Amino acid sequence: MKKMMSVTAAFCLMLAAGTPVLFAQEGPPPLPPPLSAAAQAAAVSGADPVARGEFLVRLGACHDCHTPVKMGPKGPEADMAKALSGHPQEAVVTQGIQLPEGWLAATSMTFTAWSGPWGVSFTRNLTPDKETGIGAWTADEFVATIKSGRKQGRGRELLPPMPWQQYQVLAESDLKAIYAYLMTVPPIRNKVPDPIPPAAPPAASPKS
Numbered sequence: 284m285k286k287m288m289s290v291t292a293a294f295c296l297m298l299a300a301g302t303p304v305l306f307a308q309e310g311p312p313p314l315p316p317p318l319s320a321a322a323q324a325a326a327v328s329g330a331d332p333v334a335r336g337e338f339l340v341r342l343g344a345c346h347d348c349h350t351p352v353k354m355g356p357k358g359p360e361a362d363m364a365k366a367l368s369g370h371p372q373e374a375v376v377t378q379g380i381q382l383p384e385g386w387l388a389a390t391s392m393t394f395t396a397w398s399g400p401w402g403v404s405f406t407r408n409l410t411p412d413k414e415t416g417i418g419a420w421t422a423d424e425f426v427a428t429i430k431s432g433r434k435q436g437r438g439r440e441l442l443p444p445m446p447w448q449q450y451q452v453l454a455e456s457d458l459k460a461i462y463a464y465l466m467t468v469p470p471i472r473n474k475v476p477d478p479i480p481p482a483a484p485p486a487a488s489p490k491s
C-alpha cells in the first residue's frame with residue numbers, strides 16, 4: 284500500500300502569495316539558469332516564439348507553482364528534474380486543512396497542493412506528456428484556457444491560486460509563444476490528482 288503522507292506534515296502554513304525563495308536559509312534556491320543574452324534578445328523582439336515563451340514562463344513565475352519544491356542543502360528548492368510537471372502523484376494528499384483564524388490558504392511541502400476555501404487544488408502538469416500533461420492540447424485550447432479560466436476553454440473552471448485573470452492581459456501571440464515553449468520542455472509522466480472539494484460544513488446539531 285502506498286504510504287500516505289500525513290496531512291499535517293504535508294502542509295506548512297504560509298501566505299498564498301509567498302514564493303519558495305522565502306524558504307531559503309542561505310541564498311536563493313536553484314532556479315532554471317539565467318537566459319543567455321541572445322535568448323533574451325530573441326525573446327524581447329519576439330523573433331523566436333519559443334525563446335519568448337520561455338521568457339514569459341520565467342516572468343509569469345509558472346515554475347513557482349508548477350515545478351515541485353524539494354528539500355535541498357540550503358532549504359526547499361525547485362526540483363528541476365520535475366520542471367513544470369505539477370503536483371507529484373506520489374505526494375498523496377487526502378484532505379484540506381482547517382486553518383487557524385486569520386489564515387486564508389496553505390500550501391504543501393512541495394508547493395503544489397493548495398488548501399483554501401475552494402478545497403484543495405493541485406498544480407497541473409504543463410509538460411507535453413500526452414496522457415498526463417498538456418501534450419494532447421492544441422495551441423488554441425491552451426489560449427482558450429487562459430482567456431476563459433476553463434480547461435481547454437470548455438471544461439471546469441480553474442481553481443485558485445492559478446492566476447489566469449492576470450495572464451489574460453497577454454496577447455494571443457504571447458500565449459501561443461508560451462504554448463510553443465511548453466511543447467519543447469521534457470515530457471514528464473505525472474498524473475496530477477483531481478481537486479478535492481471543500482469539506483461540508485458541520486451538520487447542525489439535532490434540536491432536542
Ligand code: HEC
Binds near residue numbers: 397406434478
Ligand atoms: C500561484 C500559483 C500558480 C502560478 C504562478 C501558475 N499556476 Fe497554473 N495552475 C495553478 C493551479 C493550482 C492549477 C490547477 C487549478 C485547477 O485544478 O483548477 C493551475 C492550472 C493551470 C493550467 C490548467 C492545466 C490543466 O490541465 O487543466 C494551465 C494551462 C496553467 N496552470 C498554466 C500556467 C502558466 C502558463 C503559468 C505561468 C504563466 C502558470 N500556470 C502559473 C497554479 C499556478
